[in-house]
Amino acid sequence: MLFIRFLSKILYVLPIFAYMLHHFITSRIQTELPFEPTEQQSVLLEKLGEFLMSVEPEKVFLLCGYAGTGKTSVISALVRAMNALQQKTMLLAPTGRAAKVIAGYSGFPAFTIHKRIYRQKALGDFRFQLADNLFTNTLFIVDEASMISNTGMDGEFGSGRLLDDLVEFVYSGDGCSLLLLGDTAQLPPVMQPHSPALEADKLAGYGLKVYSHTLTHVVRQALESGILYNATRLRESIAENDTSAFPVFNVADFTDIKHVDGAELVDEIQRAYNGVGVEDTIVVTRSNKRANIYNNGIRGRVMQKEDELTNGDLLMVTKNNYFWNKPYKEIDFIANGDILEIMRVRKHREMYGFRFADLTLRSLDYNWEIDARIWLDVLQAESPAQVNELFQKLFQYVAEDYPELTNKRDILRAVYANEYFNALQVKFAYAVTCHKAQGGQWKKVFIDCGQISDEQLNSDFYRWMYTALTRASESVFLVNFPKESKK
Numbered sequence: 001m002l003f004i005r006f007l008s009k010i011l012y013v014l015p016i017f018a019y020m021l022h023h024f025i026t027s028r029i030q031t032e033l034p035f036e037p038t039e040q041q042s043v044l045l046e047k048l049g050e051f052l053m054s055v056e057p058e059k060v061f062l063l064c065g066y067a068g069t070g071k072t073s074v075i076s077a078l079v080r081a082m083n084a085l086q087q088k089t090m091l092l093a094p095t096g097r098a099a100k101v102i103a104g105y106s107g108f109p110a111f112t113i114h115k116r117i118y119r120q121k122a123l124g125d126f127r128f129q130l131a132d133n134l135f136t137n138t139l140f141i142v143d144e145a146s147m148i149s150n151t152g153m154d155g156e157f158g159s160g161r162l163l164d165d166l167v168e169f170v171y172s173g174d175g176c177s178l179l180l181l182g183d184t185a186q187l188p189p190v191m192q193p194h195s196p197a198l199e200a201d202k203l204a205g206y207g208l209k210v211y212s213h214t215l216t217h218v219v220r221q222a223l224e225s226g227i228l229y230n231a232t233r234l235r236e237s238i239a240e241n242d243t244s245a246f247p248v249f250n251v252a253d254f255t256d257i258k259h260v261d262g263a264e265l266v267d268e269i270q271r272a273y274n275g276v277g278v279e280d281t282i283v284v285t286r287s288n289k290r291a292n293i294y295n296n297g298i299r300g301r302v303m304q305k306e307d308e309l310t311n312g313d314l315l316m317v318t319k320n321n322y323f324w325n326k327p328y329k330e331i332d333f334i335a336n337g338d339i340l341e342i343m344r345v346r347k348h349r350e351m352y353g354f355r356f357a358d359l360t361l362r363s364l365d366y367n368w369e370i371d372a373r374i375w376l377d378v379l380q381a382e383s384p385a386q387v388n389e390l391f392q393k394l395f396q397y398v399a400e401d402y403p404e405l406t407n408k409r410d411i412l413r414a415v416y417a418n419e420y421f422n423a424l425q426v427k428f429a430y431a432v433t434c435h436k437a438q439g440g441q442w443k444k445v446f447i448d449c450g451q452i453s454d455e456q457l458n459s460d461f462y463r464w465m466y467t468a469l470t471r472a473s474e475s476v477f478l479v480n481f482p483k484e485s486k487k
Contacts, residue, residue, distance in 0.1 A: 067185075292427075
């Protein structure tokens with residue numbers, strides 16, 4: 001953004017020329033759009049031009065947009081326009097899957113926030129500190145910003161507050177600025193009532209000049225999609241606080257959304273796998289327990305897998321791991337939410353009263369291969385509490401393996417260097433909870449909301465449903481939904 005910043009400072013005192021440059025930038029973005037912008041999108045283009053031309057040293061643009069309003073198309077056009085003008089951008093997202101999505105629609109590389117803004121404190125240290133921002137005059141664009149947490153609980157990374165660290169990193173760079181992109185109707189971060197990165201007041205509290213725009217108008221092409229039509233109705237119900245009844249879905253008028261009962265489910269999943277592949281098909285559920293049932297059922301009934309693990313199985317990492325990546329310079333860490341394919345099952349092991357397996361794994365998001373050990377007892381655990389209990393037992397058993405150590409610090413160091421203690425915690429990735437799916441996109445999505453009580457019918461459930469629905473790019477299957485939801 002050096003050229004734009006330079007001209008904006010010069011033209012600050014020459015309003016007519018400043019206006020011409022503003023118009024040029026806005027027009028340049030518009031030329032990259034594959035369609036004529038709506039009125040709301042045209043206003044957004046003007047605001048983006050104003051933002052880019054601003055001489056404010058610390059400024060942020062907050063773009064909120066519902067599904068089908070064209071926010072990703074506008075941002076893709078912005079990235080292409082900036083590239084054509086030789087202005088630097090950096091695309092980021094909270095997860096590897098989300099980064100892959102934004103890279104796909106923009107045509108430019110994207111990275112996870114953690115990979116870009118943190119660096120390991122020291123070799124062998126499982127903690128990461130905020131890296132130096134060596135970028136200059138760069139616009140950092142962060143997609144799926146609704147997922148950015150700021151609880152202070154992620155203590156392995158910097159301050160533990162991702163939003164705080166992101167802001168600090170970006171604005172420590174010379175001439176750098178930030179654009180946050182997200183959907184306020186989606187689920188907020190776990191254990192948080194709202195998405196802090198999508199709150200203008202929160203951003204202003206950092207001392208930033210906040211430019212903002214919200215896209216609410218669903219474009220005509222989007223309304224031709226049953227997925228986006230029904231997502232829009234859910235979002236409108238959330239806005240109107242009309243969430244006390246089970247949502248009614250219009251499936252009769254569309255071909256990309258349908259109801260599936262239990263008798264049809266196996267055949268529909270098989271057809272999806274045959275049509276678009278296992279990697280582009282997902283089942284979204286409301287609990288880990290239900291996800292386990294689906295994962296086991298899919299492996300047994302759809303894939304005809306009898307062994308506990310086989311080549312080709314898909315696994316999702318459920319806890320950050322900093323151990324097995326150490327021999328690989330290109331891998332900073334293995335992230336919670338990464339989807340890995342088993343390339344080879346090498347050996348099963350029993351140790352400390354638990355079961356493990358040594359595997360060769362391939363990342364679906366980054367296409368690297370790695371040798372690692374997974375913890376089989378966690379594979380079928382039904383709740384985070386159960387996993388924590390197992391983890392505490394493993395820690396105790398591993399610590400007892402070092403009776404010669406009496407100093408607590410030495411014991412901790414020995415345990416943290418133990419291969420079994422560092423085994424990857426994973427689940428099968430054919431069915432996941434909505435929070436695990438958030439930020440990702442699949443061609444075919446099966447949604448199972450389970451049994452919903454009247455007390456559970458609220459805005460949180462509607463946000464869950466909206467988020468699950470908008471994970472699909474081609475087709476949605478509503479599994480065993482109540483008859484009254486049919487229309």
